Amino acid sequence: MKVAVIGGGWAGLAAAVDLTAAGVKTTLYEAGRQPGGRARAIEVDGAVDNGQHILLGAYRETLALMRQVGADPDRLLERRPLAVYDPTGFHLALPHWPAPLNVAWGLLTASGTGWREKLATARWMESVKRRRFRLKEDLSVAEWLDAAGQTGALRRHLWEPLCLAALNIPAERASAQIFANVLRDSLGSSRRSDTDLLLPRTDLGQLLPTPAAQWLHDNSATLSFGTRVGGLSANGDGIVIDETRFDAVIVATAPQHAEKLWPELTCDFDYEPIATVTFSSTQQPDSTSPAKTVRKIWPVGRRPQPGVARLRPERSRRMGNPERQRTGSSAGCGTGLTWSGHLAKSHPRKARHFCLPSQARPPGFRDL
Numbered sequence: 001m002k003v004a005v006i007g008g009g010w011a012g013l014a015a016a017v018d019l020t021a022a023g024v025k026t027t028l029y030e031a032g033r034q035p036g037g038r039a040r041a042i043e044v045d046g047a048v049d050n051g052q053h054i055l056l057g058a059y060r061e062t063l064a065l066m067r068q069v070g071a072d073p074d075r076l077l078e079r080r081p082l083a084v085y086d087p088t089g090f091h092l093a094l095p096h097w098p099a100p101l102n103v104a105w106g107l108l109t110a111s112g113t114g115w116r117e118k119l120a121t122a123r124w125m126e127s128v129k130r131r132r133f134r135l136k137e138d139l140s141v142a143e144w145l146d147a148a149g150q151t152g153a154l155r156r157h158l159w160e161p162l163c164l165a166a167l168n169i170p171a172e173r174a175s176a177q178i179f180a181n182v183l184r185d186s187l188g189s190s191r192r193s194d195t196d197l198l199l200p201r202t203d204l205g206q207l208l209p210t211p212a213a214q215w216l217h218d219n220s221a222t223l224s225f226g227t228r229v230g231g232l233s234a235n236g237d238g239i240v241i242d243e244t245r246f247d248a249v250i251v252a253t254a255p256q257h258a259e260k261l262w263p264e265l266t267c268d269f270d271y272e273p274i275a276t277v278t279f280s281s282t283q284q285p286d287s288t289s290p291a292k293t294v295r296k297i298w299p300v301g302r303r304p305q306p307g308v309a310r311l312r313p314e315r316s317r318r319m320g321n322p323e324r325q326r327t328g329s330s331a332g333c334g335t336g337l338t339w340s341g342h343l344a345k346s347h348p349r350k351a352r353h354f355c356l357p358s359q360a361r362p363p364g365f366r367d368l
C-alpha cells in the first residue's frame, strides 16, 4: 500500500510516522523547506520559535510520538503544575496531589477571591463533570459563565484567560462546547499529570519536527520538502499527485489549504493572526509565573544560558501594535527588559481559525 501525506506540520508528521511504523510505503509532501508547520523554529538572529507554544500534560499522544522518534519529553519539556498569577493579587496554584484533589485544593487556597465564589465554582465544576462536559446546546463561553453565575475574580483571572489561551478568542465569542472539551481533558481529567503545563526547554524544531523527519528518513519514508502539492485527482481506486499514484492520501494542512486540494474539505471558517515577540534580557524571568497574564499577553521565559534570559515570545490576540505589547511586557516582567529588535509575525493573516459556537465542520468530521 502506498500513501501520501500532504503537510509536514505536527499532524502530518504524526500520520507519516504511524503509517511508516505500520509498514505502509509513505511519502510526505511539505511546502516549506523544513518540517513543523505552525510549530517550528525559524532563523532570526539564531533559532526562535515561530510562535510561543505551551503543551499540557494531557497531550499524551504527542508525548508518546516524541518518545517514538527519540525525542525525550522529560528532558525537552519542563513540567510544572498549573499556576496562574495576576498582578492584581489573584493567585491560584495546583499542588502535586492526585486529581481531582489538586484542583480542589488549588481552588480552596486561591487568593484574590472569596469563599462564596469558590464554593459556587466548585459546585459548577462538579455539575459540568456530572454532565460529562456536554452542553445541551452550544453558546458562547461568556453566556455559559453568565448562566452559571461565574461573574467574579475566577472568571476574570482563570476562565477568561484560559479560554483566550486555549482557543485564541475571547469568551464573548468562543464556543462553550469546545472550551468544555478543553476543561474535560485538562482541569477535569482524573489524571493529575494531565493538568500540568509543559514548557519547551528547547526550540520547537527540536521537540518533534527534526527528530520525526530524521526517524522517517531512517525508516525509508520518502520526504519531499519544498514541494507544494498543486492538486489531487482521482484515478480509479487511487489518487494521483504529480503523476504518482497513491492508494490513499491524508491531507494534513490547515483548513484554508485543504479546501484548495479537495473542495469537499471547504470550511466556512474565519481566521485571525497571532503576533509573537521575542525579547532578550539580562534579568532572569520570574520562573514561578509561567501563566502570569498582563493585559491578555503571556510572558514566558526560557534561559538559554546562565545570566541571560530570552523572554520568548509573547503572543497577543491580534497582530498587535508593538508599542502596546512593549508596555504590557515591561509592566509584567520588571526592569532590565530590552527588545531584541525582533518582531516575528507568525502566519500574519491566518494563524488560527475562530472556535465559534456551533461552527459548521466539513462532512465526516468527528467531534472530539
Ligand SMILES: Cc1cc2nc3c(=O)[nH]c(=O)nc-3n(C[C@H](O)[C@H](O)[C@H](O)COP(=O)(O)OP(=O)(O)OC[C@H]3O[C@@H](n4cnc5c(N)ncnc54)[C@H](O)[C@@H]3O)c2cc1C
Pocket: 006, 007, 008, 009, 010, 011, 012, 029, 030, 031, 032, 035, 036, 037, 038, 039, 050, 051, 052, 053, 054, 055, 227, 228, 229, 230, 252, 253, 254, 257, 258, 261, 274, 275, 276, 315, 346, 347, 351, 352
Ligand atoms: C503563534 C501560535 C501559537 C500557538 N500556540 C499553541 C500552544 O501554546 N499550544 C498548542 O497546543 N497549540 C498552539 N498553537 C497551535 C498549533 O501550532 C497548531 O495547532 C499545530 O501546529 C497545527 O499543526 P498541523 O500539522 O495540523 O498544521 P500546520 O502546522 O499548519 O501544518 C500544515 C503544513 O502543511 C503544509 N502545506 C499546506 N498546503 C500544502 C500543500 N498544498 N502541499 C504541501 N504542503 C502543504 C504547510 O506548509 C504546513 O507546514 C499555536 C499556533 C500559533 C500559530
